Amino acid sequence: MSFTQPATAAQPSLAPNCDSQTFLDAMRYVGTGVTVVTTGDADWRKGSTVSAMCSLSAEPASILICVNRDSNTGAAIKARGTFCVNVLNAEQSDIARVFAGMRDTADGDRFSESRWDELATGAPALENAAASFDCHVGRMIDYGTHTIFVGDVVAARTSRAEPLYYYNRDFHTGSPLDA
Numbered sequence: 001m002s003f004t005q006p007a008t009a010a011q012p013s014l015a016p017n018c019d020s021q022t023f024l025d026a027m028r029y030v031g032t033g034v035t036v037v038t039t040g041d042a043d044w045r046k047g048s049t050v051s052a053m054c055s056l057s058a059e060p061a062s063i064l065i066c067v068n069r070d071s072n073t074g075a076a077i078k079a080r081g082t083f084c085v086n087v088l089n090a091e092q093s094d095i096a097r098v099f100a101g102m103r104d105t106a107d108g109d110r111f112s113e114s115r116w117d118e119l120a121t122g123a124p125a126l127e128n129a130a131a132s133f134d135c136h137v138g139r140m141i142d143y144g145t146h147t148i149f150v151g152d153v154v155a156a157r158t159s160r161a162e163p164l165y166y167y168n169r170d171f172h173t174g175s176p177l178d179a
């Protein structure tokens with residue numbers, strides 16, 4: 001199956017941008033959740049750790065992710081037209097490291113050390129993820145080094161587990177202020 005919608009190339013504005021090192025230093029203090037974005041099916045699958053994910057709208061249910069244009073997973077999503085965003089729970093930081101290429105599995109397959117099933121599209125859904133959002137690509141926009149994928153959410157589930165957080169180049173778990 002292939003998905004042929006071309007990515008729209010948005011034009012950057014002409015305003016002078018701040019230098020990238022200053023930008024990256026400040027971005028270290030933007031706390032995020034951590035997801036593993038997957039595509040494919042049980043026979044052919046790709047996946048990458050992605051923190052750039054956010055809700056877009058509830059009606060229609062939609063999210064967006066930002067994926068580097070050099071990413072194997074991003075290329076596979078463009079070809080396939082579907083993806084599943086798996087929000088990691090607080091005990092799944094090792095899975096984030098594997099899917100970021102920070103640690104190899106024994107057999108070289110990023111998927112082999114965790115358990116996967118599927119929701120609607122066939123893209124791998126991580127068992128016990130805090131939440132999973134299974135999507136059809138609604139729109140793709142290339143901007144700078146990244147592609148923004150808008151995902152129309154066709155299925156979602158949650159384990160109600162506490163999510164994992166990332167900021168200042170490290171993984172964190174949360175605790176409520178009023179505990």
Ligand SMILES: Cc1cc2nc3c(=O)[nH]c(=O)nc-3n(C[C@H](O)[C@H](O)[C@H](O)COP(=O)(O)O)c2cc1C
Binds near residue numbers: 051073
């Ligand atoms: C905490 C964390 C968050 C990341 N977030 C993103 C992201 O939002 N978008 C992205 O393109 N890469 C992100 N990465 C980097 C990719 O996970 C990494 O480059 C990965 O090896 C790409 O795999 P692929 O080329 O097989 O798709 C992140 C890495 C880490 C450790």
